[in-house]
Amino acid sequence: MARLRRIGLPIAILVAVVIAWEPTRVALQTAILLPNLLGSGPMPLTLFSDAPQRTSVAYRPGPDGGDPDLAELWLPSWASRERPAGAILLVLGVNNVGRNHPVVERVADGLARTGVAVLVPDSRTLLEGRLAVGEIDGVVRAYQLLASRPEVDAGRIGIAGFSVGGSLSLLAARDSRIAGDVRWVNAFGAFADAETYLAAVAAHAYLDDDREVPWSPSALALQVYLQFVLDQVADTDDRERLDDAFGAAVLAGDRPTTDPALRDDLRTDAARAVHDLLTAGSLDEARSAIAELPRASQAFIDAISPIRHLDGLEADVFLMHETTDHHVPVVESRALARALEQAGRLRQHTDFRLFDHVQPDDIDLLPAAPELVKLLLHVRTLLEESL
Numbered sequence: 001m002a003r004l005r006r007i008g009l010p011i012a013i014l015v016a017v018v019i020a021w022e023p024t025r026v027a028l029q030t031a032i033l034l035p036n037l038l039g040s041g042p043m044p045l046t047l048f049s050d051a052p053q054r055t056s057v058a059y060r061p062g063p064d065g066g067d068p069d070l071a072e073l074w075l076p077s078w079a080s081r082e083r084p085a086g087a088i089l090l091v092l093g094v095n096n097v098g099r100n101h102p103v104v105e106r107v108a109d110g111l112a113r114t115g116v117a118v119l120v121p122d123s124r125t126l127l128e129g130r131l132a133v134g135e136i137d138g139v140v141r142a143y144q145l146l147a148s149r150p151e152v153d154a155g156r157i158g159i160a161g162f163s164v165g166g167s168l169s170l171l172a173a174r175d176s177r178i179a180g181d182v183r184w185v186n187a188f189g190a191f192a193d194a195e196t197y198l199a200a201v202a203a204h205a206y207l208d209d210d211r212e213v214p215w216s217p218s219a220l221a222l223q224v225y226l227q228f229v230l231d232q233v234a235d236t237d238d239r240e241r242l243d244d245a246f247g248a249a250v251l252a253g254d255r256p257t258t259d260p261a262l263r264d265d266l267r268t269d270a271a272r273a274v275h276d277l278l279t280a281g282s283l284d285e286a287r288s289a290i291a292e293l294p295r296a297s298q299a300f301i302d303a304i305s306p307i308r309h310l311d312g313l314e315a316d317v318f319l320m321h322e323t324t325d326h327h328v329p330v331v332e333s334r335a336l337a338r339a340l341e342q343a344g345r346l347r348q349h350t351d352f353r354l355f356d357h358v359q360p361d362d363i364d365l366l367p368a369a370p371e372l373v374k375l376l377l378h379v380r381t382l383l384e385e386s387l
Contacts, residue, residue, distance in 0.1 A: 026387055029114050030380040034372070036110025037379070039103065045113045050077035052112035059121050060141045071121035071142055072099040074112040079151040086156030086386030087117035089143050091172075093163030093189075094129055094224050098122045116386050119146040129224055130231075131164060133303045139172035147181060156386045158184040158315075163327060166190025167306050170336075174312035182315040184347065184385050189321055191328050192307040192336040194300075199286035201225040202277050204255060206329040212283055216253065218326040226250045229274050232297045238271035246278045255281070270294045307339050316347040318382060323351050350378045 035043045053075040058068035079085040088111060090104070097104060099120040108118040121142040125132045139159070147154040159182060161169030166187030173182045191197040200206040201217045202225070217225070226247060233239040246256045258279040266272050270293065277289035290301070302308055317340050321333035330351060340346035352371055 026384050027376075027380055029387065030376055030383055033110050033114045033379070033383075034376060036106055036113075037375075039106060043110070045110055049113035052077060052109060053079065054112075057119075057145065059119075059145045060138055063124075069122060069124065069138065070099070071119050071145070072108065073146075073149070074108045074118040074120075075149075075151050076112050076115050076117065079117060081150040084151055084153040085115060085117045087119065087146050087149075087152045087158075088382075088386060089139070089146055089157065089159045089169075090118060090120045091139055091142075091159060091161040091165035091169045092120070092123075092126065093161075093165045094126050094131055095163075095220060098127055114383070114387070116383070117146070117149070117152050126164070129227055131224070131228070131304060133300060135168050136171045136175070136304075139168050140175045140177055143172065143178050143182065147178075154181065156183060157181070158186065158382065158386050160186045160382070161188065161190060163189045164191070167192075167304060170306035170313070170317065171304070171309060173315045174309060176312065179312050179314050184316045184318060184382065186318040186320065186382055187306075187333070187336070188319075189325055189328050189333070190306070190319075190336065191332040192339070193305045193332070194302075195287070195290055195305065196335075197328065197332060198225065198228070198277075198290055198301070199280075199283050200329050202280045202286040202289070203283045205283055206331050207283060208331050215329055216326055219251070219253070221327050222251055222253065229277055232293055233268065233271045233274050235268045235271060238266050238268050241266070242271060242274055242278065246275075250278060255279075257281075270297075307336055310339060310343045310345065313343070313345055315345070316385075317345050318347050318378065319349040320378060321351055323353050348378060348381060350374055 032044055036045060055073050056070050057073050059071045060069045062068045076085050090108065092104070099122045104120055108120055111118045119142060121138065123135055123138055125135055143157070143159065146152055147157055159169045159173060161167070167190040169185050170187055170190065173179065173185045200215060201221050204215055204217060205212050206215050207213070230239050230243055233242065241262065245259060245262055249256045256279050259275070263272055263275045266275060273289055273292035276292065277286060280286035280289055319333045319337055321330045323330050333349070337346055337349040352374060
């Protein structure tokens, strides 16, 4: 049985293809691409395709006249002005995984070998574990650069965003500079509303059909959350005291309890609101604390919440989410799906039990076969838009 569970991924893919659909060209291309996306089993694309053209390009100026932000461009070996390729802009999340990470390189290489141009922009802010409204503009600029390339067919470009990158992609796709050109957006593991997401991380719970569901946020989610809430405190002394009192516990996954003496001694209203958020005992308490954050914090939360800004979005939207995601609760994508459906923009929404957030989990192939079929069908539909 153990040997059966480790059968080659291509065999599982072949079975899935036969069961799921007729072997069209794009379906077969998707099946051959899947090992590159999952990082599992032999990768036949390297045997049947030429290596892509690859180069680093600047996509936006650096801060204060410094070095520009770079992106990695992957082009099919045959792509040219005379034979342009469809394209995908890959937008990564808040982490230390940049454009040259082996997983990102494997996916981009596989897509380019399949026949799609790929651009992967790096963001200093996201790589530092922070999020800024300016990153929406960064996605727009990266898209404009990709569309300007002579080897790219500007009418066949989609955006694939991962985690926070999915939220940024939805917000960027409605920007008037590119809204009429973006063909599709695929948001994988994105949050819908920064307020409900922050409350979920703070309370270690999320709301599902008016029921509070216990949830354990990942170490990365806790790290980004702690950095964000401390950044809302402008007073240096207050910020340091809050970090000293609660930072280690939050990062360890604990739920700190309120410290009345510390709270009374804090000098600013912002610090007291952050104290209440860091020590919230429930979703209601977390939401109440978020409501007391400074006006600038409220404006930022609003600006990075795609569910609040669906107006102007013209692209078809595809959503993916892992049901047991500990980085972003699955209910965030489900809320987005409902809102996008009402707006007439939802094309497909797929929940999976296959990933660790947006990266493949250890795959036991036979039990995972139904999920692999779902992934094949979802990715096939995306590729049909750009191949």
